[in-house]
Amino acid sequence: MLVRRACSEDIEEIIEIEKSRGLGWGSYEDVFSNCFASLWVCKSEHVLGFISFRFLADEVEILSFAVRKEVEGTGVGKKLFYSCVSEAVMKNAKSIWLEVRKSNQRAIDFYLSQGFKLVKVRKEFYSFPPEDALLMKLDLTI
Numbered sequence: 387m388l389v390r391r392a393c394s395e396d397i398e399e400i401i402e403i404e405k406s407r408g409l410g411w412g413s414y415e416d417v418f419s420n421c422f423a424s425l426w427v428c429k430s431e432h433v434l435g436f437i438s439f440r441f442l443a444d445e446v447e448i449l450s451f452a453v454r455k456e457v458e459g460t461g462v463g464k465k466l467f468y469s470c471v472s473e474a475v476m477k478n479a480k481s482i483w484l485e486v487r488k489s490n491q492r493a494i495d496f497y498l499s500q501g502f503k504l505v506k507v508r509k510e511f512y513s514f515p516p517e518d519a520l521l522m523k524l525d526l527t528i
């Protein structure tokens with residue numbers, strides 16, 4: 387199992403994982419030419435999971451993050467998340483931000499276990515289905 391930057395051959399499997407995990411799938415056309423965007427995969431024979439994020443001044447925003455259902459709870463998510471933290475620290479980011487559906491307790495527990503704090507609730511942030519989002523932040527300066 388290897389965690390590395392994604393390449394164009396990984397995109398099909400990344401979108402397949404996004405769809406299978408009920409996430410709105412992202413647009414990855416410019417991810418390899420945009421120096422403010424990052425996409426990492428955890429791969430064995432197949433892509434097991436991925437994380438995408440972008441740099442906005444001294445902040446990082448996680449855009450999409452998922453692992454295959456079959457490997458959930460086996461440490462793949464943590465490995466991917468550490469890649470995000472390493473790159474964020476290397477580029478002097480001060481914080482990592484994300485939004486997560488209020489009902490997504492599994493992901494919320496994951497983020498809390500990694501040190502994220504709830505900042506606020508964004509009312510009716512999501513559609514299809516409509517739902518509030520929790521805005522969460524990890525402070526990298528402490």
Ligand SMILES: CC(C)(COP(=O)(O)OP(=O)(O)OC[C@H]1O[C@@H](n2cnc3c(N)ncnc32)[C@H](O)[C@@H]1OP(=O)(O)O)[C@@H](O)C(=O)NCCC(=O)NCCS
Pocket residue numbers: 407409451452453454457458459460461462463464465484485486487490492493495496499
């Ligand atoms: C969120 C997600 C990426 C986490 O990935 P994962 O590979 O399952 O997570 P890991 O196995 O690496 O990490 C598990 C950690 O989460 C924490 N955790 C909290 N609740 C847990 C649970 N019910 N089961 C397992 N781990 C849990 C633990 O601290 C655990 O760390 P530990 O092993 O040191 O105790 C994964 O659940 C997922 O793909 N969910 C669907 C897509 C999604 O919701 N994405 C987020 C959108 S904002």
